[in-house]
Amino acid sequence: MKSLVIYFSRAGENYAVGKMEKGNTEVIAEYIKEFTGADLFRCDPAEPYSENYRECCREAIAKQRSDARPELTAYLDSIEDYDVIYIGGPVYCGEYPQEIYSQLDRLSFAGKVIKPFTTHEGSGLGKCVEVLRKKCAGGKVEEGLAIKDSEVLLPESKALVRDWVIR
Numbered sequence: 001m002k003s004l005v006i007y008f009s010r011a012g013e014n015y016a017v018g019k020m021e022k023g024n025t026e027v028i029a030e031y032i033k034e035f036t037g038a039d040l041f042r043c044d045p046a047e048p049y050s051e052n053y054r055e056c057c058r059e060a061i062a063k064q065r066s067d068a069r070p071e072l073t074a075y076l077d078s079i080e081d082y083d084v085i086y087i088g089g090p091v092y093c094g095e096y097p098q099e100i101y102s103q104l105d106r107l108s109f110a111g112k113v114i115k116p117f118t119t120h121e122g123s124g125l126g127k128c129v130e131v132l133r134k135k136c137a138g139g140k141v142e143e144g145l146a147i148k149d150s151e152v153l154l155p156e157s158k159a160l161v162r163d164w165v166i167r
């Protein structure tokens with residue numbers, strides 16, 4: 001089984017955890033790669049979010065309200081070669097950041113197994129699984145995994161990821 005992780009993650013200033021060199025979701029994506037050999041694809045906006053947390057929140061809310069599809073620096077054209085697709089991101093106002101949809105809208109998920117994950121400050125999976133069930137038509141969206149932002153580096157969290165990928 002060949003797997004791929006499609007994710008969004010933002011380094012910089014974040015609520016409660018201060019300034020991070022590497023985003024929380026990226027840490028989880030790297031655990032998945034370690035356990036499964038998955039390829040990684042990060043959805044990076046052509047115009048990065050502000051380093052400042054409050055400003056970043058304003059930008060995220062504006063994109064969500066307009067259901068924007070922000071331009072990315074690069075796109076995947078196909079996921080044909082993969083069987084299992086991990087989709088992950090931070091929870092932004094209850095959902096994935098819009099950049100995830102910029103990429104998902106270009107792909108066909110028919111016949112794929114989809115494993116959703118989030119990192120968050122308290123919302124868990126939010127609406128992410130529900131949204132993926134609509135967006136990934138023809139794919140089988142499995143049980144999601146949510147890891148709290150302040151806990152991504154704990155060995156227990158890495159163990160949770162290991163148990164989840166083999167489930």
Ligand SMILES: Cc1cc2nc3c(=O)[nH]c(=O)nc-3n(C[C@H](O)[C@H](O)[C@H](O)COP(=O)(O)O)c2cc1C
Nearest residue numbers: 009010023024025090091093094119121122123149
């Ligand atoms: C713009 C913005 C909006 C957020 N909204 C939520 C939210 O609705 N619920 C929640 O639990 N956490 C929220 N958070 C916290 C992030 O989901 C959490 O810190 C996440 O781990 C960040 O992931 P990253 O470092 O990979 O970008 C928000 C953070 C930002 C920057």
